[in-house]
Amino acid sequence: ITIKFAHEEGQGDVQDLYVNKFKDLIEEETDGRITVDVYTAGTLGGNDDMFTQLQTGAIDFAISSPGFTGDVIPETQVMAIPFLFSDNLEVNKKVLDESEALYGTLADKYKEKGITPFKFWLEGFMYWTANQPIKTPEDMDGLKMRGMPTPLIMESYKQFGADPQGIDSGEIYTMLQTGGIDGQENPLFYIYSSKFYEVQDYLIDSKHHIYTTATLANSDFLNSLDEADQELIRDTIQEVNDWSFSMQKEEQEKAMKGVKESDINIIELTEEQRAAFKELSMPVRETYIEEGGEDAEEILKTIEKEIEEAEKEVGE
Numbered sequence: 001i002t003i004k005f006a007h008e009e010g011q012g013d014v015q016d017l018y019v020n021k022f023k024d025l026i027e028e029e030t031d032g033r034i035t036v037d038v039y040t041a042g043t044l045g046g047n048d049d050m051f052t053q054l055q056t057g058a059i060d061f062a063i064s065s066p067g068f069t070g071d072v073i074p075e076t077q078v079m080a081i082p083f084l085f086s087d088n089l090e091v092n093k094k095v096l097d098e099s100e101a102l103y104g105t106l107a108d109k110y111k112e113k114g115i116t117p118f119k120f121w122l123e124g125f126m127y128w129t130a131n132q133p134i135k136t137p138e139d140m141d142g143l144k145m146r147g148m149p150t151p152l153i154m155e156s157y158k159q160f161g162a163d164p165q166g167i168d169s170g171e172i173y174t175m176l177q178t179g180g181i182d183g184q185e186n187p188l189f190y191i192y193s194s195k196f197y198e199v200q201d202y203l204i205d206s207k208h209h210i211y212t213t214a215t216l217a218n219s220d221f222l223n224s225l226d227e228a229d230q231e232l233i234r235d236t237i238q239e240v241n242d243w244s245f246s247m248q249k250e251e252q253e254k255a256m257k258g259v260k261e262s263d264i265n266i267i268e269l270t271e272e273q274r275a276a277f278k279e280l281s282m283p284v285r286e287t288y289i290e291e292g293g294e295d296a297e298e299i300l301k302t303i304e305k306e307i308e309e310a311e312k313e314v315g316e
């Protein structure tokens with residue numbers, strides 16, 4: 001059995017380490033009876049192609065972020081709402097690992113499209129980069145900010161006053177360099193590995209969001225495997241998923257060291273400064289419900305409650 005497993009990042013990035021860990025474990029556990037072919041970003045097409053390829057069975061498994069799937073499954077955009085998740089990553093880890101909203105109602109939406117979610121998980125806090133400081137929403141006025149193209153991410157940048165650009169991840173560096181875009185958002189490890197610090201003057205520690213993603217399977221492919229293999233795969237993915245939290249943390253730490261050695265200026269937003277952006281982002285929650293309907297409302301209300309409960313348990 002060969003599993004074609006695609007992800008959205010480059011060699012050595014968080015998703016790549018995740019998929020390769022899975023490859024190593026499963027190949028070892030099955031003595032090579034199950035093998036994994038890994039496809040990095042760009043090797044099979046652009047950001048928008050992957051979900052379709054997973055649906056049609058051109059690939060079997062994928063790490064596919066909700067930031068690209070809002071047009072196909074509007075409900076995934078709960079993960080596009082800024083300032084929804086906790087400022088404590090441990091809380092978010094717990095919610096993403098166990099959420100009834102995500103593994104119940106949202107998972108059903110994926111299944112209707114022929115896709116079975118294994119896990120939802122996170123790749124760290126989101127930061128902005130730009131060629132000017134961004135401390136207030138006024139600083140973002142008219143700025144061409146690149147985010148993943150899902151409609152609600154674009155909508156949130158409009159709320160901030162920016163001019164959102166949903167270009168492919170493969171174009172970010174060149175567009176920053178040529179001035180086609182002014183800034184972008186991403187977790188620290190990605191900003192570092194993509195060398196955005198070479199073409200941007202400011203790194204803004206805004207933590208306005210977390211980067212969430214999903215490990216998914218083509219349902220027909222998964223169901224074609226015998227029960228024991230399916231169970232082994234599920235267990236192995238859970239193991240990798242548990243490990244990914246400390247792995248991504250290490251990658252952010254390495255990246256922080258790296259960017260500090262670069263020429264980029266680092267700005268840390270105060271709680272008050274973050275609050276101004278949070279306030280502007282609140283209507284995005286209404287838009288999510290308006291566009292996603294009843295199920296979206298249930299998902300949002302449930303996840304809000306789950307975050308609150310996890311904060312009580314783990315701490316804010």
Ligand code: 6CS
Nearest residue numbers: 008009148169186187190
């Ligand atoms: O910004 C993006 O489009 C990319 N960022 C990350 C962290 N992973 C993949 C995605 O394509």
